[in-house]
Amino acid sequence: MTTMAADAGAYEAVFDAALAADERIEPRDWMPDEYRASLVRQMAQHAHSEIIGMQPEANWITRAPSLRRKAILMAKVQDEAGHGLYLYSAAETLGTSRDELLDKLHSGRQKYSSIFNYPTLTWADVGAIGWLVDGAAITNQVPLCRCSYGPYARAMVRICKEESFHQRQGYELLLALSRGTEAQHAMAQDAVDRWWWPSLMMFGPPDDASAHSARSMAWKIKRHSNDELRQRFVDICVPQAESLGLTLPDPELRWSEERGHYDFGPIDWDEFREVLRGNGPCNAQRITQRRRAHEEGAWVREAAAAYAAKHGEAQA
Ligand code: BYC
Numbered sequence: 001m002t003t004m005a006a007d008a009g010a011y012e013a014v015f016d017a018a019l020a021a022d023e024r025i026e027p028r029d030w031m032p033d034e035y036r037a038s039l040v041r042q043m044a045q046h047a048h049s050e051i052i053g054m055q056p057e058a059n060w061i062t063r064a065p066s067l068r069r070k071a072i073l074m075a076k077v078q079d080e081a082g083h084g085l086y087l088y089s090a091a092e093t094l095g096t097s098r099d100e101l102l103d104k105l106h107s108g109r110q111k112y113s114s115i116f117n118y119p120t121l122t123w124a125d126v127g128a129i130g131w132l133v134d135g136a137a138i139t140n141q142v143p144l145c146r147c148s149y150g151p152y153a154r155a156m157v158r159i160c161k162e163e164s165f166h167q168r169q170g171y172e173l174l175l176a177l178s179r180g181t182e183a184q185h186a187m188a189q190d191a192v193d194r195w196w197w198p199s200l201m202m203f204g205p206p207d208d209a210s211a212h213s214a215r216s217m218a219w220k221i222k223r224h225s226n227d228e229l230r231q232r233f234v235d236i237c238v239p240q241a242e243s244l245g246l247t248l249p250d251p252e253l254r255w256s257e258e259r260g261h262y263d264f265g266p267i268d269w270d271e272f273r274e275v276l277r278g279n280g281p282c283n284a285q286r287i288t289q290r291r292r293a294h295e296e297g298a299w300v301r302e303a304a305a306a307y308a309a310k311h312g313e314a315q316a
Pocket of ligand 1: 134
């Protein structure tokens with residue numbers, strides 16, 4: 001064995017031991033190239049989802065029904081921008097620049113969550129996104145606070161706290177509508193009917209079709225499989241829907257004594273695949289708007305860079 005190969009073997013043994021002991025891997029630690037690449041892939045997709053996810057909700061800021069609701073929604077959308085920034089920064093610790101990741105988003109070489117390719121047709125959609133989309137995100141992301149890569153895990157702690165707040169605002173908004181007039185109740189029900197199935201798709205393909213799950217779980221990037229988390233989410237939502245006075249659009253939803261979980265009907269994976277291929281209702285709109293916002297924000301980035309350069313000179 002050459003010295004280099006022996007060194008690589010020793011590094012790998014240290015990495016494996018750290019994983020086995022549930023220690024965090026930090027940016028300067030040795031890590032396998034595939035571990036680094038898989039983290040960049042997942043974290044970039046996550047960061048992109050946060051900033052693309054601002055669009056469907058921002059659609060309702062100017063039409064929020066009261067100043068209170070408008071202030072809450074603006075704060076939420078701003079939080080999502082913050083989440084994107086923590087995640088791009090965390091990805092930078094792996095040696096990828098934000099410019100490079102944004103370029104991959106804009107050119108379609110990296111994905112963002114399927115959920116944000118659906119339209120927000122009524123005000124109740126803001127509530128359904130908070131309750132279901134943020135609810136699904138929390139279910140998926142709380143275990144990521146224990147991800148083996150330190151910067152990602154730490155970013156998730158703060159993100160999850162903020163997402164919990166978002167979930168509660170969505171629930172509270174839907175509750176107000178559900179207990180309101182007949183028309184308001186119907187609007188809330190319609191939003192839940194449209195967002196339920198796409199929310200279940202957020203957890204990714206079923207376990208037997210999930211390309212990355214097994215590897216990511218062995219590396220302790222993911223702690224649970226897609227199907228496990230999806231089931232956990234269904235189990236949480238059913239009693240919450242009852243408290244809201246709303247129904248979930250699945251005739252096969254029923255408690256299974258045998259499994260100790262709710263059974264649910266089949267997910268339309270053809271629809272999921274079409275959305276991933278770019279053929280969802282809003283894919284083109286979302287990416288066009290994102291590219292435009294990036295171009296229109298060029299002057300802000302230039303001004304910030306000029307300010308930083310000047311500030312740096314003054315300090316020197
Ligand atoms: N949409 O092998 P799999 C939020 C892709 S934002 C699109 O199971 P993995 C919020 C997957 O990337 C919530 N693509 O993959 C923001 C892979 O393709 P590539 C975002 C999906 O990585 C604003 C392929 O399908 N949260 O909270 O093991 C307002 C095979 O899948 C989706 C995160 O990103 C999808 N739904 O598991 C409100 C959480 N599902 O990469 C709320 C972090 C799968 O080979 N991410 N794909 O081209 C994860 O936990 C995991 O990446 C996933 C997928 C569970 C999503």
